[in-house]
Amino acid sequence: GAVVSQHPSWVICKSGTSVKIECRSLDFQATTMFWYRQFPKQSLMLMATSNEGSKATYEQGVEKDKFLINHASLTLSTLTVTSAHPEDSSFYICSARAYLGGGTSGSSTYEQYFGPGTRLTVT
Amino acid sequence: GDSVTQMEGPVTLSEEAFLTINCTYTATGYPSLFWYVQYPGEGLQLLLKATKADDKGSNKGFEATYRKETTSFHLEKGSVQVSDSAVYFCALSGQGQGAQKLVFGQGTRLTINP
Numbered sequence: 001g002a003v004v005s006q007h008p009s010w011v012i013c014k015s016g017t018s019v020k021i022e023c024r025s026l027d028f029q030a031t032t033m034f035w036y037r038q039f040p041k042q043s044l045m046l047m048a049t050s051n052e053g054s055k056a057t058y059e060q061g062v063e064k065d066k067f068l069i070n071h072a073s074l075t076l077s078t079l080t081v082t083s084a085h086p087e088d089s090s091f092y093i094c095s096a097r098a099y100l101g102g103g104t105s106g107s108s109t110y111e112q113y114f115g116p117g118t119r120l121t122v123t
Numbered sequence: 124g125d126s127v128t129q130m131e132g133p134v135t136l137s138e139e140a141f142l143t144i145n146c147t148y149t150a151t152g153y154p155s156l157f158w159y160v161q162y163p164g165e166g167l168q169l170l171l172k173a174t175k176a177d178d179k180g181s182n183k184g185f186e187a188t189y190r191k192e193t194t195s196f197h198l199e200k201g202s203v204q205v206s207d208s209a210v211y212f213c214a215l216s217g218q219g220q221g222a223q224k225l226v227f228g229q230g231t232r233l234t235i236n237p
Contacts, residue, residue: 004166032223034224034225041229041230042229042230043127043212043227043228043229043230044167044212044225044227045227046224046225046226049223049224093166093167095167097223110223111169112169112225113166114159114166114167114168115166116164116165116166117166
């Protein structure tokens with residue numbers, strides 16, 4: 001089945017530094033990837049939609065200059081948390097959208113496959 | 124905006140018990156509805172889905188029926204196993220958006236005791 005990996009799985013950094021998280025689709029190409037943030041005992045909140053070869057689309061309230069997204073290839077998207085602060089500590093999850101079929105006579109079918117997440121702790 | 128509300132957890136059951144996890148939603152039009160499961164240390168996996176009213180999604184003994192009249196998509200399983208212990212997320216994607224912009228409920232942690 002489709003596999004999405006994230007690296008690192010956890011990271012601790014000092015306040016003011018930047019951290020890069022990678023999201024890779026291992027056995028399929030993904031023109032679209034998504035980045036979510038999950039607080040303890042809370043739901044996943046969509047941060048942004050990452051499109052290969054174009055700028056990411058950010059959800060309302062997400063600072064695009066703080067959370068830099070680069071989708072440089074069909075299998076890799078990166079999220080860089082710039083000038084991290086303790087309030088940025090969270091669990092970051094990516095997903096990659098896979099095309100399953102259809103499109104000519106009917107609607108196209110897609111499915112999102114999720115990475116295992118990255119735990120970021122800013123001290 | 125669109126939203127999903129799940130029953131609060133955690134839920135603890137004995138093996139072979141009947142499971143229901145309630146999920147209701149608010150959305151315009153006809154969203155697609157999903158249940159995802161997250162096993163310890165793993166990413167979210169699609170458990171089942173339904174794309175139109177009265178559809179029933181099913182997988183691994185789990186079922187959920189898309190009820191437009193009650194805006195609900197409750198997850199059920201007749202006899203749970205220890206291996207079903209995980210966090211379950213109800214989600215929707217807006218009409219016409221396919222697998223785009225999933226809106227998640229808060230998740231329900233399920234623990235099955237032998």
